Amino acid sequence: MSDQTSPSFGAGAEFDRQVGTLTALGYPAMSGRTPEQFAELVAPLRAEAVAHANTPYDLDAGRVPFVLVVTRELAPVERTMPLTTLHGGRLPGFVDRSFEPGALERFVATKEAEPPAPDAYLLFDVERGEEFCGAVPDDAMAVVAERGRTLLTIEEGIALVTHHPQVLVKNKCFSLGGSRSGDRRVPAIWISQKAPKLGWCWEGNPHTWLGMASAGSRRA
Structure with a gap:
């Protein structure tokens, strides 16, 4: 998809x-x-x-102007992840079994990535962060912070794949550093068994197929 910017791409229609x-x-x-x-x-x-969607829209580059996010207070991660699919695919997304019982509840938004509303909000200027493929997650997260951007949470990553499954492609998947559980694990969404998978990787271990997703802002 060629680059388009608001309002020419129709932010209202895209929201609908x-x-x-x-x-x-x-x-x-x-x-x-x-x-x-x-x-x-x-x-x-x-x-x-309509007022704030003013950044490039390029699905090939994994960048979208905004994403409508529903929080886990209304839609639990365990129920929303299976509703995702790959672009053109049919197999449901899933949560990797490496999350021990109760682990997902402990992966909460960091202070910098706290949702601005308890139920639903908008995430603007979203990128899957493929430039960070092969980078150490800790280093990638530091660069994102230096740029004044915010890391995506688990719910936001699910929302991105739900609304724009085209952004999740082979060797261009992404970590979600906005959700942490107090240890060295960084959640991520990648492709496994021909479906989206929510898993995690260590903050010090780079992967050539995992970037670091980020956004410009959140609004409620």
Whole structure:
């Protein structure tokens, strides 16, 4: 997809598409709401999308202007990850068994990546960070911070793949340094068994196929 910028790419229409995607996947029922109630919940974010989606849109480069994120308070990670698929694929995403029982609950947003709302919000200027493929995650996270950008959380990574499965491709997958559990593990989403997989890697171990996803800002 060629680069486009807001408002020419239609931020309002793109927001509506993302709401439609979540509705079709069952997010309203998952959050205990009807489709109408869910639409009402996220409706105020539409104006924010139109006003602030002004960065390049290039799926080939893994960059999108914004992503609508639903927090784990409404949609648990264990239920949303299986709703992801690869672009053109059918196999459901999954959580790797390397997460011991109760581990996902301990992977929470860092102070710098705290969500601005308890239910839903927008993540702007999102990049999968393929330039960091092969870099030590600790080093990549430091560079992202120096640039004044923010690391993606697990929920945000799932949202990115949900709305834009084209960004998850072979050798261009990404770590999610915005969620940590107090140890050396850094969660990541990559491709396994022809499906998206949520796993983790050590903060000091580089992988040629894992970049570091980041964003410009969050708004509620």
